[in-house]
Amino acid sequence: RETSSQNKLEQMEQQIYKSPFLQSLSIHDRCRLFPTWTSSVADDYSSLVSWDDCGTARSYFPQNFGLFNGSTWDFPHQDLHWMYKLQDCMQEAQEERLQDYYWNEFRMVEANDGDEEDEFDFWEAFLQRHPLHPSTVGLEYPSMEILSLQQQYEGTELVPPVAIVVEDALHIREAETLEDLKECLQMHHSRLTEIRPFGQNYDNGGNNCVFLGGFLQWLAPGVAAQIRQAGHVAWAHAHWGEFVPPRQKMHPYGYKDPLEAGIRTSGHLSYEGWEALGPHKDNDSLYTVLVMLSDPDEYDGGELYMHVDRSGEQSELQQRLDASHPPLVIKPNKYSAVVFMADENTHQVLSIGGGDRQTVGTEFWGHGDAPFGIMRPSPEMWSNYQRNQDWWNFD
Ligand SMILES: O=C(O)CCC(=O)C(=O)O
Numbered sequence: 001r002e003t004s005s006q007n008k009l010e011q012m013e014q015q016i017y018k019s020p021f022l023q024s025l026s027i028h029d030r031c032r033l034f035p036t037w038t039s040s041v042a043d044d045y046s047s048l049v050s051w052d053d054c055g056t057a058r059s060y061f062p063q064n065f066g067l068f069n070g071s072t073w074d075f076p077h078q079d080l081h082w083m084y085k086l087q088d089c090m091q092e093a094q095e096e097r098l099q100d101y102y103w104n105e106f107r108m109v110e111a112n113d114g115d116e117e118d119e120f121d122f123w124e125a126f127l128q129r130h131p132l133h134p135s136t137v138g139l140e141y142p143s144m145e146i147l148s149l150q151q152q153y154e155g156t157e158l159v160p161p162v163a164i165v166v167e168d169a170l171h172i173r174e175a176e177t178l179e180d181l182k183e184c185l186q187m188h189h190s191r192l193t194e195i196r197p198f199g200q201n202y203d204n205g206g207n208n209c210v211f212l213g214g215f216l217q218w219l220a221p222g223v224a225a226q227i228r229q230a231g232h233v234a235w236a237h238a239h240w241g242e243f244v245p246p247r248q249k250m251h252p253y254g255y256k257d258p259l260e261a262g263i264r265t266s267g268h269l270s271y272e273g274w275e276a277l278g279p280h281k282d283n284d285s286l287y288t289v290l291v292m293l294s295d296p297d298e299y300d301g302g303e304l305y306m307h308v309d310r311s312g313e314q315s316e317l318q319q320r321l322d323a324s325h326p327p328l329v330i331k332p333n334k335y336s337a338v339v340f341m342a343d344e345n346t347h348q349v350l351s352i353g354g355g356d357r358q359t360v361g362t363e364f365w366g367h368g369d370a371p372f373g374i375m376r377p378s379p380e381m382w383s384n385y386q387r388n389q390d391w392w393n394f395d
C-alpha cells in the first residue's frame with residue numbers, strides 16, 4: 001500500500017512538473033500557470049518557468065522597480081529571515097494547490113475512464129476545466145457611443161469613458177496566488193493588515209485591507225504582470241492616453257500606459273465587519289484596477305456603484321454627463337476587473353447583506369512602484385524620497 005501511494009506521489013510530481021503538454025504550451029501561457037515564477041520553484045520545473053524567461057515573455061521587468069529601495073519597514077527580526085519565511089509560505093501554499101488539483105483531476109479521470117491512468121495528462125485536463133482566456137473588454141461606462149453622440153450634438157470635446165470592465169482579467173491560478181499571498185502576509189506580517197475606515201467618524205463605511213504592494217511584484221510577479229495587462233487593455237480601449245488631466249498638477253506625467261506606470265498601492269480588500277464602503281475617489285492615482293475574487297452569488301448586495309465625476313474645468317461638462325448618464329451599478333464576474341480613472345469618478349460599495357466579498361484593488365500612478373512597507377504613499381512622500389532618500393523625514 002505504501003509503495004502504491006508513493007508511486008502515485010511520484011506520478012503526480014511527474015505529471016505536474018514534466019508534463020509534455022505543459023512543455024508544448026507557449027512560454028507566456030506556462031508563466032501564467034506558475035504566477036510565482038522562481039519564488040516557488042521546484043527543481044523539476046525551474047527550466048520551464050524562470051523569472052528571466054517569464055519576465056521577457058510577459059514584458060515585465062521588476063528589477064526596474066526598486067522594490068527594496070529605501071523602505072524603512074521595521075522588519076520583525078532586523079534580518080532577512082522574514083523573507084525566507086514568506087517565500088516558504090508561498091511555496092507551500094502553491095504546492096498544496098497543485099496537489100489538491102491533482103487529486104481532484106485524478107479522481108475524475110478514474111471515475112470516467114477506468115484504468116486509462118497512463119493516458120492522463122494533468123495540465124491538459126486542468127486547462128480544459130479552467131481555460132486561459134485572453135482578457136476582453138466587457139463594458140464601458142459611459143459607453144463610447146453615447147459619449148461621441150454627446151460630443152456631436154453638444155459640440156463639446158470628446159471625453160473618454162471613466163470605467164472599463166475587463167473580463168477574464170485573471171486565471172484561477174493567478175487569483176488563488178493572490179489569496180495565498182494575502183494569507184502568507186497576514187500570517188507573517190500582521191502590520192500589513194489595516195481595518196480601514198473611510199471618512200472621519202466611521203461614517204463612510206470601510207474595508208479590511210491587507211497591503212500587497214511590493215510583495216505582489218516580488219512574490220507573485222505573474223499576477224502583477226496580469227493586473228498591469230488588464231489596465232493596459234482598458235487604457236488602449238478607452239484611449240485614456242489622449243486625455244488631458246483637468247488638474248495638471250496632479251498627474252504631471254499624463255495618463256500613461258499602465259504597462260509603464262508604477263504600482264502606488266495594492267490591497268486585498270474584504271468586508272467582514274463592514275456594511276458598505278461610502279462614496280470616494282482614489283485620489284492622486286491615475287487608474288485603479290479592481291479585480292473581483294468573489295462570485296456575485298457569494299454575497300448579497302455589495303454592488304459597485306460609480307458615476308462620472310470629472311473635476312476642475314470640466315465641471316460644466318460633468319453636470320451634463322451626470323444628467324444624461326445614470327450611475328453604473330454592477331456586480332462584476334469573478335476574475336474580471338473594473339478598471340477606472342481613479343480620481344475622475346466617484347465610486348462606492350453598496351450595502352452588503354451577507355456573504356463574502358473579496359477584491360484586490362491596485363492603484364497606478366505616474367511615478368515608480370512603491371517599495372514594500374510603504375503602503376500608500378502620497379505624491380509628496382514620493383518626491384520627498386527622490387530628494388532625501390527617506391520616506392518619512394520631510395525637510
Ligand atoms: O472593494 C471594492 O469593490 C472597492 C474598494 C475601493 O474602492 C477602495 O478600497 O478604494
Ligand SMILES: [Fe+2]
Nearest residue numbers: 280281282347
Ligand atoms: Fe476606491
